[in-house]
Amino acid sequence: MNAIVIGGDGFIGSHIVDQLLELGHKVTVFDRCPYQVTRNLEHQKGAINVISGEFANKIDLKNALYGNDIVFHCVWTSTPISSWNNPYLEVDENIRLSIQLADAAVESGIKKIVFPSSGGTVYGAQHNSRVNESCLPSPFSPYGIAKLAVEHFLNYYRKSANLACDIYRIGNAFGPRQPVSSPQGVISVWMSKILSGEKIIVYGDHETLRDYVYVKDISYLMAYSLADLNESATVNIGSGRGTSIIELLDVFKRVVDIPFQYEIKSRRASDNKSFILDSSLILSYFPNFSFSNLEEKIRETWQYFREEK
């Protein structure tokens, strides 16, 4: 199958590229990549077709999309925290350009679009138990509002233009290649700060539960989208385990082999109190799969960040 990953040189995108190649597909990466130099895909050089282009440029996009069967939409220009003071950016960039990508996909004969959405921000804060896909979304950060709006616009393209779409509502992704310049994901933020000798800030308490999910588990499960290019689905990807921010700190104390300082503060307005995903739906398609051990993967991620530094 011919697959293109928009933002394929990024965090989740590059792991999807690895997975697609592992499964034997022909992969094109569309990203900024000046002079074809990638940040995260040096190890796949030669195995992938790299197209440098601007996500905002529909002509660039269409040229790249043509000839592919499926597109993975892995570009997003904000984080939940950065979105908090800039709702306009969500509208002008993330919602608008996602619509444009869907449009370009339809015009280029793509059969399916795959969108990594956000479990934590789309469902919002009102849920006390594990949330499944039929729970009422209640986003309150502009980031989550925009992710949900894009989900809905993809459903519109499914209905109006027969573009199949798979939407993955993902937990707190972590792992190698997570960017530290625009911080999203407490694990990479903490590791980056520790490596810079900065104190880490722990926002929350024993009740601030998150569903941390290893990025390679995510890319493995997202291969579900390749099974049938005519089917559409909205599915959670989370470990189903709640880890409090204090437990995470304890893991760091065991894993991180250099001294670090921390300070515990209250949750920020943009933070959920707690959320854990019910991933029964996607797991029903992968009966032999089990999620990675959190501490083990945090240890691997720490090794990665140490070596990168």
Place this chain on the structure above:
Amino acid sequence: MNAIVIGGDGFIGSHIVDQLLELGHKVTVFDRCPYQVTRNLEHQKGAINVISGEFANKIDLKNALYGNDIVFHCVWTSTPISSWNNPYLEVDENIRLSIQLADAAVESGIKKIVFPSSGGTVYGAQHNSRVNESCLPSPFSPYGIAKLAVEHFLNYYRKSANLACDIYRIGNAFGPRQPVSSPQGVISVWMSKILSGEKIIVYGDHETLRDYVYVKDISYLMAYSLADLNESATVNIGSGRGTSIIELLDVFKRVVDIPFQYEIKSRRASDNKSFILDSSLILSYFPNFSFSNLEEKIRETWQYFREEK
């Protein structure tokens, strides 16, 4: 109380103005109104303060909002049908400018924003029984997607800037002053066509149920927002009665006193199959209220359109 109605010269907006004046409030109307000439509020001349301005101009908006306690957001530039081929307009105009209005309201010291959303398009097509406010929204027209996104952005302003918001998910509104130039609402569309001697097209069958609600019932119930400017709510306003498109045609045959032709066709892609709203929540605040008789109000609306023509 000082209230401002943005788009107050329009269909629902002008009925809200009537209701606010009835209740003794001080009302400002912000609309295009060239030379202060209104379309729908000639009968209130002298009783209202009319400000001509462009909804897209934040400075105009802020100047108008200042000194008011509550703002009613009654501007929308599309219909479900017109949105079907123009999702970008929903993003660039309706979502973006609604955010700008909320921003301007916060900066002007407004306490609450009131937003007429859309029951029919926000809940989408998957519901078989009456939908209440805890049902899962599943919009599929760009119009409905944008209405829901604006609901969510208003919740963001509630949380981030303490701007209270009331959201009304309204059924198929009908009544005097519904515009016929940008057709929304089958009742006004049919009346307009009949008066022009055109054949009316009946899209659907006995199973194409809609929840028709008289505009003056809507404006009466929306006065709920004045009770407490610090409280926020999302509530349905629909009659709770399902009327099929064929039953509606039968009502027209009884009410319309001139001959007309019709043709029955299948539903369009942008149409819901069926929807009826459960309005128990808002009715619990108005124990003595009952919704108007449909046939009687269609008769009144027909008289209005005949006289206007």
